Amino acid sequence: MTARTIPLPSPDLYYPASGVSVVTALRERRSQHEFAAEHLSLTVLGTLLNESAGLTEVFGRGTPSPGRAYPVSCVVAACAVDGLPAAFYRYDPREHTLAPLDTEVAPREWLQRVLANRTIADTEAAHVFAVGDPRSAEQHFGPNADRFLMLEAGQLVQSMLLVAQHQKIGACTIGRFDQAEAQALLGPATGGGPVLHSAAFGHYPEARVQSAAHRSAA
Numbered sequence: 001m002t003a004r005t006i007p008l009p010s011p012d013l014y015y016p017a018s019g020v021s022v023v024t025a026l027r028e029r030r031s032q033h034e035f036a037a038e039h040l041s042l043t044v045l046g047t048l049l050n051e052s053a054g055l056t057e058v059f060g061r062g063t064p065s066p067g068r069a070y071p072v073s074c075v076v077a078a079c080a081v082d083g084l085p086a087a088f089y090r091y092d093p094r095e096h097t098l099a100p101l102d103t104e105v106a107p108r109e110w111l112q113r114v115l116a117n118r119t120i121a122d123t124e125a126a127h128v129f130a131v132g133d134p135r136s137a138e139q140h141f142g143p144n145a146d147r148f149l150m151l152e153a154g155q156l157v158q159s160m161l162l163v164a165q166h167q168k169i170g171a172c173t174i175g176r177f178d179q180a181e182a183q184a185l186l187g188p189a190t191g192g193g194p195v196l197h198s199a200a201f202g203h204y205p206e207a208r209v210q211s212a213a214h215r216s217a218a
């Protein structure tokens, strides 16, 4: 671990039931296109990452990976997370740490330029990008490499959406971003791989907190 690496709260082996079942989470999941001006806690972000992408001896990984190759990494653009300077970080799924990327680029401004949806970029607290390692994929999957990278990235983001819903955190899966810009900034940190998919996270705005659908999951 380098001096600047940030440990995330340990995965909770007895992750408490929030009362939101998988079926309820699926029924209540809706893309959130605007978020409250409230920071996410490091625990919420850590849980999102740990439960979807984290690798533990006890649980393996929440999201499946062909042949347990795990060729898709998570890069976080943290805009408003308590205890986390606004910056880009690579998630280490075994150590449960965030390592800053070697860049001075400000995440909010960058997201505002790169995402097609400006309101999301203006208000989200954190954005997670799924970045593939094509060499690992080629080595493990051969002719299926491109397809398996995309499939794993999709499953990874879906896991995050469900964990977000479980925590009653707003989320939106985001496929429309400037591929070339994303690749240029995030690719080198992850072996130069393609930026495959992404999702935005933040607290619900007041209107959604008040909605009947949200209250029914309480």
Ligand SMILES: Cc1cc2nc3c(=O)[nH]c(=O)nc-3n(C[C@H](O)[C@H](O)[C@H](O)COP(=O)(O)O)c2cc1C
Pocket (backbone or CB within 6 Å): 029, 030, 031, 032, 033, 116, 117, 172, 173, 174, 175, 176, 177
């Ligand atoms: C692969 C994929 C890419 C998407 N990309 C975006 C996006 O770039 N921006 C956005 O606002 N929503 C995006 N969405 C969200 C869809 O627009 C949304 O799921 C759809 O409108 C249905 O609404 P719901 O998610 O609330 O059910 C994407 C969804 C998928 C599955």
